[in-house]
Amino acid sequence: xxxxxxxxxxxxxxxxxxxxxxxxxxxxxxxxxxxxxxxxxxxxxxxxxxxxxxxxxxxxxxxxxxxxxxxxxxxxxxxxxxxxxxxxxxxxxxxxxxxxxxxxxxxxxxxxxxxxxxxxxxxxxxxxxxxxxxxxxxxxxxxxxxxxxxxxxxxxxxxxxxxxxxxxxxxxxxxxxxxxxxxxxxxxxxxxx
Amino acid sequence: xxxxxxxxxxxxxxxxxxxxxxxxxxxxxxxxxxxxxxxxxxxxxxxxxxxxxxxxxxxxxxxxxxxxxxxxxxxxxxxxxxxxxxxxxxxxxxxxxxxxxxxxxxxxxxxxxxxxxxxxxxxxxxxxxxxxxxxxxxxxxxxxxxxxxxxxxxxxxxxxxxxxxxxxxxxxxxxxxxxxxxxxxxxxxxxxxxxxxxxxxxxxxxxxxxxxxxxxxxxxxxxxxxxxxxxxxxxxxxxxxxxxxxxxxxxxxxxxxxxxxxxxxxxxxxxxxxxxxxxxxxxxxxxxxxxxxxxxxxxxxxxxxxxxxxxxxxxxxxxxxxxxxxx
Numbered sequence: 001x002x003x004x005x006x007x008x009x010x011x012x013x014x015x016x017x018x019x020x021x022x023x024x025x026x027x028x029x030x031x032x033x034x035x036x037x038x039x040x041x042x043x044x045x046x047x048x049x050x051x052x053x054x055x056x057x058x059x060x061x062x063x064x065x066x067x068x069x070x071x072x073x074x075x076x077x078x079x080x081x082x083x084x085x086x087x088x089x090x091x092x093x094x095x096x097x098x099x100x101x102x103x104x105x106x107x108x109x110x111x112x113x114x115x116x117x118x119x120x121x122x123x124x125x126x127x128x129x130x131x132x133x134x135x136x137x138x139x140x141x142x143x144x145x146x147x148x149x150x151x152x153x154x155x156x157x158x159x160x161x162x163x164x165x166x167x168x169x170x171x172x173x174x175x176x177x178x179x180x181x182x183x184x185x186x187x188x189x190x191x192x193x
Numbered sequence: 194x195x196x197x198x199x200x201x202x203x204x205x206x207x208x209x210x211x212x213x214x215x216x217x218x219x220x221x222x223x224x225x226x227x228x229x230x231x232x233x234x235x236x237x238x239x240x241x242x243x244x245x246x247x248x249x250x251x252x253x254x255x256x257x258x259x260x261x262x263x264x265x266x267x268x269x270x271x272x273x274x275x276x277x278x279x280x281x282x283x284x285x286x287x288x289x290x291x292x293x294x295x296x297x298x299x300x301x302x303x304x305x306x307x308x309x310x311x312x313x314x315x316x317x318x319x320x321x322x323x324x325x326x327x328x329x330x331x332x333x334x335x336x337x338x339x340x341x342x343x344x345x346x347x348x349x350x351x352x353x354x355x356x357x358x359x360x361x362x363x364x365x366x367x368x369x370x371x372x373x374x375x376x377x378x379x380x381x382x383x384x385x386x387x388x389x390x391x392x393x394x395x396x397x398x399x400x401x402x403x404x405x406x407x408x409x410x411x412x413x414x415x416x417x418x419x420x421x422x423x424x425x426x427x428x429x430x431x432x433x434x435x436x437x438x439x440x441x442x443x444x445x446x447x448x449x450x451x452x453x454x455x456x457x458x459x460x461x462x463x464x465x466x467x468x469x470x471x472x473x474x475x476x477x478x479x480x481x482x483x484x485x486x487x488x489x490x491x492x493x494x495x496x497x498x499x500x501x502x503x504x505x506x507x508x509x510x511x512x513x514x515x516x517x518x519x520x
Binding site for chain 1: 199202213214217221223226230373374
């Protein structure tokens, strides 16, 4: 398995365990917040391509984590719970953007991803491609290729068989790569995306 | 065609984005976020008190409501939850099933606005996608419950005839003056195993009912739809830990059915439905009221077979009658 610096759930667990032993719930949550924020915001950025939106959604997910803290603090991996909430929030934001575009006669090929704050073209393109994937498949790609989870861990988190994850990964990599390649070739050819 | 190099690039760009996103410091302190959530140690203490009160209330309601129901004379009205209409803000305040926490006064009006906005968006999407013409639902229906207190917060359930994202039923939470989605549920599975889109297209225009029918001290919601000769419904609940539909197993409800036929309703803190023993083509069937009981061990509602029940034996709690084999 490829190691990833982005994934350090054990640090979160230790913070929570320490919190249960020595600190109050608020201190444990604060430690969890500080530890998990960078990773969660990074994932939100991959899924939205927009740093401001990523910040908002990460805040919302962590606010929900605090709302349910007395329950999730006892979980083996509170960050896993928060990550699921965050991914769902990101996917909901895709849906809402998609519906708005359907609802709006002014809809253009330009998505909200293009409003990215100081993002590179690659970032914009990748986030755009992720938005066109079904939600669970986008999550599978992020968990495996981005966070470095194994197929088994990804399958467990998504609640699907490992074979399904493998199939999704193969398909989504091709789809996303094709999107990136097509866009780059179009840009090199001077055409519009 | 893509090459392996292209596919490798996906992971490379993704990890680059993870690092870029992680590099930005949080714009708020966790303490600020906590205070925003309005959660205090005192409130946790309150919740324990409320849970105790809820347990006593549930026991009392069970004694009052379920006993008479078993003898075939259910009470005529719910003693606990009051139900609003779907359209009038004036009626959109309610009492939570088992708590006394106050629902913010502005929550009802905000919920009306939220649901109306969502309905407008989804309705336009239904028209644009050809769904309106295919299913001929006009007007587009959106139902919702009253805002109810839950776990120190305020929640509600809304259902729409169609959601292009495939989650026409929403569980909502009221925070900081706004309604946000806690969970989105795909259409429920009916007795034919269908989970088709949009299988809640034929929602009634009745409000979503609220009561604690699972006995966990938290609100459960009943959404009703239209059928040929009765009003089926499905229960949205967080019993078991996550928001979901509670499946039914019993007379007229084969395993994994999430839509209960024959006019389910909340009476007090009980879920009841009607069983009609009319085998197809009879002149007139005999109607029996069935009381459904939530089974925490299996996470589903079960009911005993009614007297004279003829059909597949699916009930696991058929303690009061014997079942006859099918014809």
